[in-house]
Amino acid sequence: MGVTQAQQPGKARLLSEATRENISRIALNYDSAQSVVMPALYAAQEQLGYLPDQAIVEVAEILQLPPSEVGAVASFYTMYFRRPVGQHIISVCETLSCALRGAEGIMEHVRRKLNIKAGETTADGKFSLNSVECLGACDMAPVAMIDGEYYGNLTEEKVDEILMGLGL
Amino acid sequence: MENILFKHLDIADLEKLDVYVANGGYAALGKALKELAPAEVTGLVTRSGLRGRGGAGFSTGKKWSFIPKDVDTPKYLTCNADESEPGTFKDRELMVRNPHQLLEGIALCCYAIGAAKSFIYIRGEYAHQARVMEKAIEEAKEAGYLGRNIMGSDFSLKVVVHRGAGAYICGEETALLDSLEGKKGWPRFRPPFPAIAGLYAKPTVINNVETLCNVPHIISRGPEWFASIGTEKSTGTKVFSVSGHVNKPGNYELPMGVTARELLFEHAGGIWGGRRLKAFIPGGASVPMLTESDLDVRLDFESVMAAGSMLGSGGVIVMNEDACIVWATLNLSKFYNHESCGKCAPCREGTYFIVQILKALEDGHGLPGDVEKLRDVATNIDGRSFCALGDAAAQPVKSSIDRFHEEYEYHIAHRGCMVGRS
Ligand SMILES: Cc1cc2nc3c(=O)[nH]c(=O)nc-3n(C[C@H](O)[C@H](O)[C@H](O)COP(=O)(O)O)c2cc1C
Numbered sequence: 001m002g003v004t005q006a007q008q009p010g011k012a013r014l015l016s017e018a019t020r021e022n023i024s025r026i027a028l029n030y031d032s033a034q035s036v037v038m039p040a041l042y043a044a045q046e047q048l049g050y051l052p053d054q055a056i057v058e059v060a061e062i063l064q065l066p067p068s069e070v071g072a073v074a075s076f077y078t079m080y081f082r083r084p085v086g087q088h089i090i091s092v093c094e095t096l097s098c099a100l101r102g103a104e105g106i107m108e109h110v111r112r113k114l115n116i117k118a119g120e121t122t123a124d125g126k127f128s129l130n131s132v133e134c135l136g137a138c139d140m141a142p143v144a145m146i147d148g149e150y151y152g153n154l155t156e157e158k159v160d161e162i163l164m165g166l167g168l
Numbered sequence: 169m170e171n172i173l174f175k176h177l178d179i180a181d182l183e184k185l186d187v188y189v190a191n192g193g194y195a196a197l198g199k200a201l202k203e204l205a206p207a208e209v210t211g212l213v214t215r216s217g218l219r220g221r222g223g224a225g226f227s228t229g230k231k232w233s234f235i236p237k238d239v240d241t242p243k244y245l246t247c248n249a250d251e252s253e254p255g256t257f258k259d260r261e262l263m264v265r266n267p268h269q270l271l272e273g274i275a276l277c278c279y280a281i282g283a284a285k286s287f288i289y290i291r292g293e294y295a296h297q298a299r300v301m302e303k304a305i306e307e308a309k310e311a312g313y314l315g316r317n318i319m320g321s322d323f324s325l326k327v328v329v330h331r332g333a334g335a336y337i338c339g340e341e342t343a344l345l346d347s348l349e350g351k352k353g354w355p356r357f358r359p360p361f362p363a364i365a366g367l368y369a370k371p372t373v374i375n376n377v378e379t380l381c382n383v384p385h386i387i388s389r390g391p392e393w394f395a396s397i398g399t400e401k402s403t404g405t406k407v408f409s410v411s412g413h414v415n416k417p418g419n420y421e422l423p424m425g426v427t428a429r430e431l432l433f434e435h436a437g438g439i440w441g442g443r444r445l446k447a448f449i450p451g452g453a454s455v456p457m458l459t460e461s462d463l464d465v466r467l468d469f470e471s472v473m474a475a476g477s478m479l480g481s482g483g484v485i486v487m488n489e490d491a492c493i494v495w496a497t498l499n500l501s502k503f504y505n506h507e508s509c510g511k512c513a514p515c516r517e518g519t520y521f522i523v524q525i526l527k528a529l530e531d532g533h534g535l536p537g538d539v540e541k542l543r544d545v546a547t548n549i550d551g552r553s554f555c556a557l558g559d560a561a562a563q564p565v566k567s568s569i570d571r572f573h574e575e576y577e578y579h580i581a582h583r584g585c586m587v588g589r590s
Contacts, residue, residue, distance in 0.1 A: 029326075029328045030328070031242070031285075031368060032349065032350070032368060033350075034349055034350035034351070035330075035348060035349055035350045036350065037350035038330070038331065038332075038333060038347070038350060039330070039331065041333075042331065042333070069350075069351075072351075072352055073350065073351065073352060076335065076352040076353065077292070077332070077333030077334050077335050077353075078333070078334035078335065079292040079293075079333040079334035080333055094499075095254045095453075095499065095500075095503055096254055096255070096412065096453060096485055096496060096499045096500055096503075097254065097255050097411035097412050097417075097485055099496075099499050100411075100412040100413055100485075100486075100487060100491060100496075101412070132334075133252070133254070133336065133503050133506060133507065134252065134253075134254040134255070134256075134453075134503070135293055136251045136252065136256065136257045136259075136260050136291065136293065136294065137257055137260065138254075138255055138256075138257055138409065138411030138412070138417065138483075138485075139257055139409065139410075139411060139417045139418045139419065140417075141411060141412075141417065145293060148295050149296075150296075
């Protein structure tokens with residue numbers, strides 16, 4: 001699937017040339033423009049940190065789809081952020097296998113350290129905290145995903161170390 | 169027992185292409201392309217008795233044979249690497265430690281069904297695993313095991329990794345197809361089945377990672393060899409993911425039909441904290457709980473079903489006597505409530521009601537009649553939605569009430585737990 005990107009002079013664009021080129025390259029893998037929506041949203045989010053309305057509109061323009069359809073996808077999946085998030089994203093798994101190995105305590109500890117609840121971002125914009133469902137790593141429960149990497153067999157000490165490494 | 173899918177435990181660096189090839193890798197694909205017609209590959213897989221490892225246990229060869237032959241339309245294989253069933257983490261290890269085993273299985277399936285393109289739908293959180301698969305695809309392409317005219321034949325295949333973005337429902341095969349088409353992951357009405365109208369309404373096979381990893385071994389060593397492992401109707405090995413209250417959580421590849429007792433006590437190191445076993449869920453969170461009296465149940469499709477549960481994904485979640493069943497059921501019910509895609513009212517609303525009632529019980533506000541109400545809601549979800557997520561949501565509730573009724577009643581009568589929390 002090839003996509004052509006028309007220049008619209010006079011309009012400030014959010015998505016960079018590099019992101020647009022990336023999306024065009026990804027599109028070659030697919031047999032339909034709509035299938036490019038998910039990887040295109042990832043590409044946009046990688047550049048912007050989250051997906052503001054303008055990003056949805058621009059992705060829709062590139063793929064020649066209605067913005068409503070692209071927006072529906074962006075809001076259905078939990079890994080697309082429609083609002084600004086912290087510089088570091090901490091996602092603690094709280095599903096059963098992790099819960100049986102102390103996930104509630106780990107979550108409580110992170111909450112106290114950051115002084116925010118799950119779903120919130122610290123005032124300085126540095127950390128976002130999420131409670132997430134099973135990460136598929138129950139062999140190293142309790143587990144958290146931090147900036148896309150998995151950290152397992154968590155203890156309060158280990159959490160302190162990780163947070164210190166991130167500048168807390 | 170010899171490691172088959174888990175040869176990476178015996179051979180260092182098996183994720184590297186040269187090591188994989190030096191240990192017999194891609195020989196099955198070479199053999200198929202040279203000596204076997206596509207239908208013969210399907211025939212061998214059928215004869216092996218291989219059944220899907222994604223949860224439902226459907227015959228793999230039969231599934232492939234449903235793909236229309238001699239019609240001039242694109243066909244697809246979609247490898248299901250969504251792996252979001254709580255307690256399941258086998259595909260993660262299979263992909264990272266031996267990515268070419270999966271790619272060879274994918275290539276064999278595509279050759280058998282006449283597909284020139286395959287997608288690997290991998291859950292968004294497995295970013296590292298997606299990178300590993302992408303790198304392996306590039307290496308295989310350069311070495312001529314994927315891409316144009318594979319190993320000098322006229323068979324060509326493109327494999328694309330597609331990342332999900334955090335939605336359990338997308339492991340359900342028709343929701344997966346919608347997601348791959350760039351939509352919300354909502355399950356589809358069947359019929360038509362994916363074999364007739366799947367991805368882009370074209371004939372499509374959907375197979376789990378572990379299922380496909382078995383295929384090179386079947387082609388190399390023959391269906392009789394494969395069928396000699398396991399039980400009569402559940403052939404081969406199974407990778408069991410064991411987690412929760414065991415001393416050695418992890419993946420264990422064992423013959424189908426191994427007893428739960430052997431798995432938990434000889435391989436997974438026994439029950440955590442020197443405590444007694446209370447309950448285990450044998451097939452990922454979505455199947456009924458079993459108890460200590462079921463330890464001698466054989467873990468194969470038929471035996472687990474006969475014991476009142478299901479083998480499912482083979483993710484075994486273990487709880488010792490310190491775990492409160494009401495708390496555990498609330499935990500799983502929150503999962504299903506969060507992951508219900510919202511398409512069907514019984515699942516969308518029912519999972520919400522279940523969480524509310526269980527929360528009240530857990531917080532000490534339970535009322536007489538709540539347990540009956542819970543069972544009633546669960547019963548009215550089961551079998552009443554487009555896909556099996558609703559059925560799955562009902563299982564922990566119904567089975568825990570059946571087996572631990574007194575714990576629920578205790579919560580109501582005493583406004584709290586019968587057991588110490590884990
Ligand atoms: C809610 C739900 C979630 C599922 N999640 C997965 C999954 O993560 N991985 C998987 O392989 N199958 C999953 N399945 C099963 C698939 O629908 C399908 O049966 C399977 O991928 C077929 O492959 P197999 O025949 O090789 O097992 C799920 C089913 C349901 C109802």
